[in-house]
Amino acid sequence: MDDLSFKTDSSFDYSPYSERDTQPTSTLTRAAKKKTGDAFPAMLNKIYRGDCLTGMKRIPDGSIDAIITDPPYGIAKAKSFKSNSHGGFSALDASWDIFASKEAYCEFSRQWLTEAHRILKPNGSIAVWGSKVSIFDIKPIMDDLFPKFLDLLTWVKRDSPPNMTQRGLAPSTEFALIYCKAETGWVFNHNDIKKYNGGKQARNYIDIQRTMPSAERTGHPTQKKIETQQFLVEMLSNKNEIVFDPFIGSGTAAAAAKHLQRRYLGFERCPEYFSIANKRIKMTEVAS
Numbered sequence: 257m258d259d260l261s262f263k264t265d266s267s268f269d270y271s272p273y274s275e276r277d278t279q280p281t282s283t284l285t286r287a288a289k290k291k292t293g294d295a296f297p298a299m300l301n302k303i304y305r306g307d308c309l310t311g312m313k314r315i316p317d318g319s320i321d322a323i324i325t326d327p328p329y330g331i332a333k334a335k336s337f338k339s340n341s342h343g344g345f346s347a348l349d350a351s352w353d354i355f356a357s358k359e360a361y362c363e364f365s366r367q368w369l370t371e372a373h374r375i376l377k378p379n380g381s382i383a384v385w386g387s388k389v390s391i392f393d394i395k396p397i398m399d400d401l402f403p404k405f406l407d408l409l410t411w412v413k414r415d416s417p418p419n420m421t422q423r424g425l426a427p428s429t430e431f432a433l434i435y436c437k438a439e440t441g442w443v444f445n446h447n448d449i450k451k452y453n454g455g456k457q458a459r460n461y462i463d464i465q466r467t468m469p470s471a472e473r474t475g476h477p478t479q480k481k482i483e484t485q486q487f488l489v490e491m492l493s494n495k496n497e498i499v500f501d502p503f504i505g506s507g508t509a510a511a512a513a514k515h516l517q518r519r520y521l522g523f524e525r526c527p528e529y530f531s532i533a534n535k536r537i538k539m540t541e542v543a544s
């Protein structure tokens with residue numbers, strides 16, 4: 257873990273524990289608590305540069321309220337990203353999305369999802385973004401690990417570019433698999449997410465343009481639109497709770513969490529993206 261460097265963003269103060277911390281964390285052994293628990297509050301409201309498979313080992317059992325993440329989709333095998341997710345061209349490295357085989361991708365996914373399950377609180381939730389292909393690799397793994405499949409959220413991107421080959425449908429959707437670690441007791445802030453559907457009950461899709469204002473763009477080739485992560489943060493966590501993203505990228509989930517007065521934590525392997533994310537999170541204002 258010594259290779260993990262971090263920058264602090266302590267522009268606002270939170271009390272160290274949220275309401276969910278008072279619930280029993282039966283999987284938290286005394287030894288594990290002693291080893292990692294004491295240092296954990298100091299890890300919060302920061303992101304770390306390093307591999308999440310290593311970094312997550314530092315997070316105590318049953319300590320995270322919600323995991324909201326956008327992992328590699330394993331789609332960059334044949335060609336590198338020619339255009340980024342908001343329509344511009346990007347020369348940034350996308351080797352993180354290349355896996356030797358589907359088996360290698362599934363093995364990597366199982367490893368980080370197993371750690372994700374360990375660190376979630378007993379009633380914590382997890383949302384994992386994916387493509388029309390990767391969700392079918394990820395879902396069986398999540399079915400194995402998490403007892404409660406809550407939903408499949410579809411992000412409808414009406415402003416997606418056409419399919420230039422005209423030999424298939426123009427890809428205009430992404431999906432988030434949402435699970436809870438327990439059969440009951442997950443956070444679902446129904447009233448808070450109505451605003452994403454014009455004040456009506458939220459549906460299992462979000463209709464949000466993929467095009468970003470230039471002030472939002474960071475240059476990360478797969479940057480998520482901030483509203484997509486804000487929707488999930490508001491839905492699955494309460495103020496002051498801990499939102500974790502093992503694959504920070506440009507920092508969208510952490511920025512959403514900070515803005516919405518949650519605590520956050522995350523990892524990013526690539527130094528360039530780490531630096532982008534750090535600056536972005538620092539600049540993010542906390543909503544009043």
Ligand SMILES: C[S@@+](CC[C@H](N)C(=O)[O-])C[C@H]1O[C@@H](n2cnc3c(N)ncnc32)[C@H](O)[C@@H]1O
Nearest residue numbers: 307308326352479480503505506508524525526
């Ligand atoms: C799909 S992108 C996340 C984009 C992010 N949601 C955003 O809005 O910018 C996945 C990110 O995970 C990082 N990554 C891939 N493997 C990783 C690993 N094992 N540990 C930490 N970060 C990793 C990549 O460098 C990449 O930036």
